[in-house]
Amino acid sequence: xxxxxxxxxxxxxxxxxxxxxxxxxxxxxxxxxxxxxxxxxxxxxxxxxxxxxxxxxxxxxxxxxxxxxxxxxxxxxxxxxxxxxxxxxxxxxxxxxxxxxxxxxxxxxxxxxxxxxxxxxxxxxxxxxxxxxxxxxxxxxxxxxxxxxxxxxxxxxxxxxxxxxxxxxxxxxxxxxxxxxxxxxxxxxxxxxxxxxxxxxxxxxxxxxxxxxxxxxxxxxxxxxxxxxxxxxxxxxxxxxxxxxxxxxxxxxxxxxxxxxxxxxxxxxxxxxxxxxxxxxxxxxxxxxxxxxxxxxxxxxxxxxxxxxxxxxxxxxxxxxxxxxxxxxxxxxxxxxxxxxxxxxxxxxxxxxxxxxxxxxxxxxxxxxxxxxxxxxxxxxxxxxxxxxxxxxxxxxxxxxxxxxxxxxxxxxxxxxxxxxxxxxxxxxxxxxxxxxxxxxxxxxxxxxxxxxxxxxxxxxxxxxxxxxxxxxxxxxxxxxxxxx
Amino acid sequence: xxxxxxxxxxxxxxxxxxxxxxxxxxxxxxxxxxxxxxxxxxxxxxxxxxxxxxxxxxxxxxxxxxxxxxxxxxxxxxxxxxxxxxxxxxxxxxxxxxxxxxxxxxxxxxxxxxxxxxxxxxxxxxxxxxxxxxxxxxxxxxxxxxxxxxxxxxxxxxxxxxxxxxxxxxxxxxxxxxxxxxxx
Numbered sequence: 001x002x003x004x005x006x007x008x009x010x011x012x013x014x015x016x017x018x019x020x021x022x023x024x025x026x027x028x029x030x031x032x033x034x035x036x037x038x039x040x041x042x043x044x045x046x047x048x049x050x051x052x053x054x055x056x057x058x059x060x061x062x063x064x065x066x067x068x069x070x071x072x073x074x075x076x077x078x079x080x081x082x083x084x085x086x087x088x089x090x091x092x093x094x095x096x097x098x099x100x101x102x103x104x105x106x107x108x109x110x111x112x113x114x115x116x117x118x119x120x121x122x123x124x125x126x127x128x129x130x131x132x133x134x135x136x137x138x139x140x141x142x143x144x145x146x147x148x149x150x151x152x153x154x155x156x157x158x159x160x161x162x163x164x165x166x167x168x169x170x171x172x173x174x175x176x177x178x179x180x181x182x183x184x185x186x187x188x189x190x191x192x193x194x195x196x197x198x199x200x201x202x203x204x205x206x207x208x209x210x211x212x213x214x215x216x217x218x219x220x221x222x223x224x225x226x227x228x229x230x231x232x233x234x235x236x237x238x239x240x241x242x243x244x245x246x247x248x249x250x251x252x253x254x255x256x257x258x259x260x261x262x263x264x265x266x267x268x269x270x271x272x273x274x275x276x277x278x279x280x281x282x283x284x285x286x287x288x289x290x291x292x293x294x295x296x297x298x299x300x301x302x303x304x305x306x307x308x309x310x311x312x313x314x315x316x317x318x319x320x321x322x323x324x325x326x327x328x329x330x331x332x333x334x335x336x337x338x339x340x341x342x343x344x345x346x347x348x349x350x351x352x353x354x355x356x357x358x359x360x361x362x363x364x365x366x367x368x369x370x371x372x373x374x375x376x377x378x379x380x381x382x383x384x385x386x387x388x389x390x391x392x393x394x395x396x397x398x399x400x401x402x403x404x405x406x407x408x409x410x411x412x413x414x415x416x417x418x419x420x421x422x423x424x425x426x427x428x429x430x431x432x433x434x435x436x437x438x439x440x441x442x443x444x445x446x447x448x449x450x451x452x453x454x455x456x457x458x459x460x461x462x463x464x465x466x467x468x469x470x471x472x473x474x475x476x477x478x479x480x481x482x483x484x485x
Numbered sequence: 486x487x488x489x490x491x492x493x494x495x496x497x498x499x500x501x502x503x504x505x506x507x508x509x510x511x512x513x514x515x516x517x518x519x520x521x522x523x524x525x526x527x528x529x530x531x532x533x534x535x536x537x538x539x540x541x542x543x544x545x546x547x548x549x550x551x552x553x554x555x556x557x558x559x560x561x562x563x564x565x566x567x568x569x570x571x572x573x574x575x576x577x578x579x580x581x582x583x584x585x586x587x588x589x590x591x592x593x594x595x596x597x598x599x600x601x602x603x604x605x606x607x608x609x610x611x612x613x614x615x616x617x618x619x620x621x622x623x624x625x626x627x628x629x630x631x632x633x634x635x636x637x638x639x640x641x642x643x644x645x646x647x648x649x650x651x652x653x654x655x656x657x658x659x660x661x662x663x664x665x666x667x668x669x
Contacts, residue, residue, distance in 0.1 A: 110523075122587035122626040155521075160571045161583075161627055163640040207521045212530060212569035215625060229522075229529030230561075231568040247523040297589040297630035304631045339588055372589050372630065386591050390625050396568075 029264050029276075029291050030257070031307045032056070034133045045133055047168055050175040053136040059181065061263035065144045066202075073148035077262065080270035081289050086116055086218075086255030087338060087367045089288070089355035096149050098242035099250050108150035111250040114227060114241075115142060115259060117158040117165075118211050118218035121338035122390055123372040126293035127256040129305045131158070131165040134260075135172035139206065141259030143181055144266060146204040149252055153205050157223050160212040170208055182206045215394035219445045220253040221245075222396070233398050234445035257293055278311025281352040281360055288354035288366075295370035298334070299326045299378070310369075311354045314344065318373060329375035333461070337367025339387045340450020342457035364453040380462040381469055384455055385413035391451040402448035405436040409455055421470035430459060498545045505547035506554060510535050514554075525555040529565050533572050541581075542573035570624070578613040578620035580658050583637040586623040589630035594648075598634045599623060601648035605655055618659055 028039065033056060035044040053059070065073050078093025102108040115138070119127045130138055142154050156173075158166050177183045184203045209227055211217050217226040221235035224246045245251025265273050277289035288310040294317065295305045301323030308317065314334060318324065325331055334344045336353065342363035344351050351361050358365035374383065392406040412429045415421050433456045436442065437449030459466055518531045532555065536547045543566055552559040566572045584590075584599050599610065602621050606614050613620040629635035632644035638658050646654075 119628055120626050123589060123630050124626075125628045125630045128628050153521075159628070160569075161624075161637065163637075164642065205521075209530065210534060212534070212571035213624070214569050226530065227522075227527060228524075229526040229565055231565055247527070249523075295631055297633060298592065303633075335588070370630070374592065378592060383588065383592070386586075386588050390587060393625055 028307050030130065030137070030260050030293060031134075033137070034129065047132075047171075048134045048136060050136060050172070050179055053134075054179075057267075058136055058263075059140055061266035062140050062143050062147075062181070065147055065266050070148050070150055073144065073266070076270050077148065077265060080265045080273040081287055082258065082261055082265060082273065083286070083288060083355055084255055085257035085261070085292065085368070087121075087365070089366060091286075092254065092258055095242065095254075096145075096252060098240065099149055099252065100243065102150055106150070108250070110153070111149070111151050112246040112252070113142065113146055113149065113151045113154040114220075114223055114246060114251055114253045115154060115156045115256060116218060116220065116223060116253055117156060117162070117256045118215075118223060119256075119368075120159050120161070120215045120218055121340065121368065122387075123297055123335055124295065124338045124368040124370045125297070126295040126305050126368060126370055128162065128165060129293065129295075130256055130260050131162065131169060135169050136176065137260045137263060138169075138256055139172060139176050139181065141262040142206055143176075143204060144262045145252070145254060145259055147202065151252065152203065154207070155227055155246070156206060156208045157217070157227060158208060158210055159217075160210055166208060166210055173206055173208060176206070214396075215390075216396045216445070216447060219447065222445065223253060224251060231396070233396050234447075236444055261290060276309050278309065278352070278354050280356045281311065281354055282356035285356035285359065288356070292353075292369050294353065295368075296322050296373065297370070298373035299329065299375035300324065300373050301326050308353075311352050314351050314353060314371060315349045317353070317371070318349075322373075325373070325375050327375075329377060331373065332376045332378055333374045333380065333383075335372040335454075336363055336365075337369045337371065338450075339372075339390060339454055340447070341365055341367040342453040343383075343461060345457075345461035363457060364450065379417070380458055380465050381413065381417045384458045385410070385417045387454045387458070388413045388451065391447065391454070395447060395451075399443035399448065401436045401442045402451070405432050405448065406451055408432050409436075409451065413455070416466060416469050419469060422473040423467070423470050424473055425470055426459065426466055430456060433459075498549065500546050504550055505536055505540060505544060506532070506550040510539070511554060526557055526561065528555060529557070529562065530569075533562075533566055533569075537572055541579070542576045545574075578617050580619050580639055580655075580661075581637075582619055582621045582655070583624045583627070584610075584621070585625070585627040585629065585633070585635045585637075587626040587630075590627075590633040590635060593633035594646075595634040597648045598636060598646050598651065601651040602636075602655075605652045619655065 033048045035041055074093055074096050082092045083089040084092055117127055146154055182204050211226055214232045216222045217232040219234045220241055222232040226232045227246055241251040241253055243250060274289045276291050279287045291307050292310050293305055294308055297303045300318055306321055331349050332346055335341060336344055336357055344361055344363060348361050351357055353366060353369055355366050388410040392410040395402045395406045397403045409429060409432055412425050416425055433452045437452035441449060514532060518528045522528050532551045533543055536543050548562045548566060549559055552562045582602055586595055606619050606621060608614055608621055610621055610623050627635045627637055629644045634646050635644045636646055643654060
């Protein structure tokens with residue numbers, strides 16, 4: 001059962017997955033069934049079975065949803081202003097309304113839900129917690145989303161490296177089929193719903209689809225290519241997936257955590273959801289309501305996944321809940337959520353973690369809200385080198401600026417780190433980064449843009465470290481006297 | 486360089502008499518996997534997973550068999566198979582050690598972990614031991630950033646890895662059966 005837990009772990013310095021709570025809400029929402037201090041002990045964590053899930057109030061929200069019309073469910077999610085938890089923060093309810101209108105019989109025809117569990121951006125490990133312990137919370141969210149969008153088929157795209165989580169989900173999906181959440185003979189198909197199609201009878205299939213080690217398949221259209229059995233090459237947009245997606249049919253792609261929010265929103269209403277989280281810290285920005293799983297890694301005493309209201313300050317997160325910086329060192333910088341988001345500089349420790357962090361602190365965005373913290377001893381040139389290696393490795397090779405630019409950046413960063421860099425390398429690096437992903441994009445997907453933001457913000461915010469490592473170049477000037485051949 | 490062409494059509498495919506994609510695998514895939522997808526190509530990743538899991542790599546003959554099974558062109562299969570890192574198109578060791586080298590792991594002690602693996606096995610990254618037991622690679626992000634450094638041996642994830650324990654971990658795995666990489 002605990003396949004992921006290493007007997008070789010050095011538990012003295014680290015916790016497995018730490019979880020704390022925010023003063024603003026009295027009990028956790030997403031992690032209600034995953035015991036964490038102060039609500040429970042780590043040792044009591046276990047995979048929540050179907051029976052236990054139902055006993056603790058599970059699948060009530062789905063039943064409630066089935067008494068509403070699909071449009072009412074969409075409306076409720078829209079009113080909650082839930083923003084996608086996969087990184088872009090796009091409003092979930094709005095995304096759903098992009099689907100074509102259903103026919104007069106209430107059927108939307110064949111359309112798909114793709115669940116994005118290809119969590120592979122360095123620093124990001126939050127969805128794993130839900131898949132590790134509470135898979136039915138996600139499955140209930142899937143069933144609600146499928147009902148709201150009249151989707152008959154859902155594909156759960158999980159990354160290839162998550163072996164244990166794939167087994168947990170496989171088993172949970174089997175349980176859900178046995179108990180009639182999914183499938184043709186189920187409880188849901190037996191109960192009269194407000195969906196006029198097929199006399200109110202309604203059935204959803206949910207399948208697990210394992211990826212095979214490609215970061216780019218977390219990009220929504222590349223994910224669809226992976227589901228179709230092709231190379232994970234992102235598609236040009238438009239057409240957007242909601243119009244023409246998987247196998248050419250309308251498709252909605254949602255993150256695991258986004259879907260896990262749906263049951264509680266349906267249970268408690270959109271007004272309740274807006275009591276958590278925060279209005280935008282940026283004047284005129286859209287609010288960031290609700291709680292968020294935040295996976296803290298790097299040089300802190302107690303890294304792990306925490307559930308917090310959006311809008312918590314990075315400093316509070318680190319100092320109050322992560323036990324402060326490791327070995328009493330000072331904070332130097334942090335990546336807000338996945339390496340493509342850029343970096344928060346030494347003077348930005350007080351940044352509020354909400355979806356508008358980007359506009360206020362000169363980073364690309366909140367991303368997955370999984371900060372990686374660096375202490376004062378960290379070599380930021382090495383950080384830039386590591387990140388550029390990641391992007392070079394994961395670039396799918398379709399677009400020239402990304403394929404070539406990521407390789408060039410990695411070579412430049414390696415050279416600077418090794419001490420062989422020249423002053424003009426810095427300008428060259430910035431020029432390449434900017435040419436890779438300045439808006440409007442020069443590439444099909446956002447990978448190059450992420451690479452650009454990461455390298456550019458690190459260089460700009462730690463410029464002195466870079467200039468200290470490079471040497472000025474003296475170009476020998478040859479003067480030819482007399483006639484030359 | 487587009488003007489240099491390789492005569493891939495004349496490439497020899499090493500063949501063995503019994504198929505890699507067995508009848509049992511085919512009937513399982515036909516019953517369980519194929520109906521999920523609108524067209525047979527959708528089932529390509531699960532088919533490749535099946536082969537990868539059973540043999541530890543994906544031989545060319547197996548790709549031809551998959552192409553026939555799914556009614557695809559062989560080129561479609563190799564096009565997909567060569568993109569994804571989890572599919573090994575060349576044989577590897579019985580056990581696969583994958584050390585995470587991404588941001589959190591590198592700055593929380595990944596280099597020492599890789600070095601300890603190299604020392605224990607006397608190979609470099611990307612190599613296989615002479616007895617064919619272990620292949621050592623580094624990969625990007627295992628999703629264990631909070632418990633860095635992390636490594637994956639076959640399907641077992643090790644977190645907060647202590648370099649001193651690596652020899653013991655590897656000795657434990659050497660006793661087990663291999664080819665656990667990538668279940669379907």
